[in-house]
Amino acid sequence: MRVLFTVYPNSLAHLYPVVPLAWALQSAGHEVRIAAHHSSAELITKTGLTPVLLGDPDQPPVRLTDDCAPPHHQDIVNRYADVMGLSPEGREHWIVFYQWLMQPTSDYVRLDRSEAEDLIEFARVWKPDLISWDATIPAAAVAAKVCGAAHTRLLIGHDMFGWSLDRLAENESALKAAGLDPNPLATLIRPLAAKYGYEVDDELLVGQWSIETMLEGLRLPTSTKKLPMRHVPYVDPEPFPKWLYERPEATRCECCGRKNRRRVALSLGESTRRFIKGDWDRAPKIIKALGELDDLEIVATLDKAQLADVEEIPPNVKVIDWVNLPHLLPTCSALIHHGGIGTYSSAVAHKVPQLVCDVEGVSLLMRLVEDGDVNKTGTYRLGWEFDEREEGAPDAATAHWELPAKKVESTVVSDFVISTGAGVRLDHRATTVEEIRDLVWSVATNPCYRHAAAALHDDWLAMPSPSDVIPDLEKLVVQHRR
Incomplete structure (x- = not known):
């Protein structure tokens, strides 16, 4: 047919x-x-x-x-x-x-x-x-x-x-x-x-x-x-780099001498970075917290727009504009992400525990603002995207829309991941850098999250x-x- x-x-x-x-x-x-x-x-x-x-x-x-x-x-x-x-x-x-x-x-x-x-x-x-x-x-x-x-x-x-x-x-x-x-x-x-x-x-x-x-x-x-x-994750075929099929460089535990370095992925989505300069206040805070986790190798799939407000990239954070998640996730102990369905599904398909970025108590309602800075972080202008139209392009309504600091699916995705035990919610507005650090370490190292992610993968396979x-x-x- x-x-x-x-x-x-x-x-x-x-x-x-x-x-x-x-x-x-x-x-x-x-x-x-x-x-x-x-x-x-x-x-x-x-x-x-x-x-x-x-x-x-x-x-x-x-x-x-x-x-x-x-x-x-x-x-x-x-x-x-x-x-x-x-x-x-x-x-x-x-x-x-x-x-x-x-x-x-x-x-x-x-x-x-x-x-x-x-x-x-x-x-x-x-x-x-x-x-x-x-x-x-x-x-x-x-x-x-x-x-x-x-x-x-x-x-x-x-x-x-x-x-x-x-x-x-x-x-x-x-x-x-x-x-x-x-x-x-x-x-x-x-x-x-x-x-x-x-x-x-x-x-x-x-x-x-x-x-x-x-x-x-x-x-x-x-x-x-x-x-x-x-939902089978798909990405365009690209060469498979050597660093992705080798395990992260290992450190040794002082107590038992066993290798214990883990890899964690950070992906904040493909959509909003096309029309939002910066990443609200999310990326700077998360990256600062990750920099305090020397026993984790962080692979952050962020572009220059998402990194606009990040002052310093820590030594343990590897920033790459784009990497195929189905290539990256098999070597990861956890995934921090924006709550998009495609990214969530990739984690499920590879049995990876998740930290879903979601700002609790914030409505998804967009609000029209008639004045103010149209290039303000977290705003959307009609007919305009980064790299598609110049920043000086006229705004049709001489107004902009303030967006909530989260993906539209993030709350339902985070609620579901929490209900299965396969991960946690990461509310960057309600948690400190230290709390984010502890949360990431817990999800990446606690076997309970890994076992729940495997059970969720079984449901997916069914x-x-x-x-x-x-x-x-x-x-x-x-x-x-x-």
Whole structure:
């Protein structure tokens, strides 16, 4: 069969989770293509898969233009949450969906850009049997309607879309009474669907089913149909450096003479370093604490933006802009990370205990600030990323958005890791340098964390692999393809 994947452009966090399933299908004899904006051509080609390029090659992705969609204002976000009577935890899920995810979703259903039209036209001509779509690319569901393909969402994280749509449906009457749109996602998609003669239904919003890659205890409860599949970490192939397959240089214990040096990885993510200068106040404090642990070799995968406020790199800290975590983690006793799903999953796959950076008690709500320094650490400007546009580029709204000092998934990930015993939360705002030092040492050396990480790895192995789900996908395609 022919399978078409869609991914959000220029994002490794959205591309890499797709690759193992795409390769499993291709290795089983199916034809596979990956559709994304022209700017993603090199990223997709490096995976060994075939890109289908969308949009005008002379135009940047929508998010790097001055007319990209801004986040919803904090007042309307909170008003929805109040009308729906959401719990504090539910409110945070709603914020991720409505303020964080709706803005990139809006990029690729626009009628004044050609990406959606190019995707639909390719599907009409190529006639895929199955379209697997990123939750932020609902134009793919319209394409499936047009060409008659079966279609599924491939969930690369928590299903904030399914969860939020369930809450909206439960509170439809109250939302209407309050003068609020009872389904803003449907409203967003409706103009594109109408252009091709379709009404918005549940399939256009959440697919005919969804491939669920989260472990049982980490999933959000939703009414959508799910096909479980193991999240297999993928990174682009790179030469394997010698220092990665040799153990860290060893020291000897004065008591017994045994070698006891351990390696710890520090990775604070790929996404935010593209548009946040510095790393809030996190990297300087963590690196200072790690410098006091002479018996640990630290490998910090940080770039110059993340290191902007770090005054000194200690002798035991090795800084590398980028290193493949599946290469690094097998030699590590612990991983300190930002709470991203991809990084968490790599630790699970390699049985590595985790310290998840998460600032407790801080909402994920972005706040619009009309004045102040737009280059302030922890802020986001529309249409602008480091290394993509010059720092002097005009800010479309002459305003900036203050971001919380944490990854959007960090709290649910840290809660889950703690519940399994496979790691701890590292709240850099609430702990001292000395407390961080002791926490890292404990996770890296206490066998209880290592045993719990191994048990979590067993749960991961019990999920079907990408190759295992292919027969199920083939049956679902027969059932749903027109």
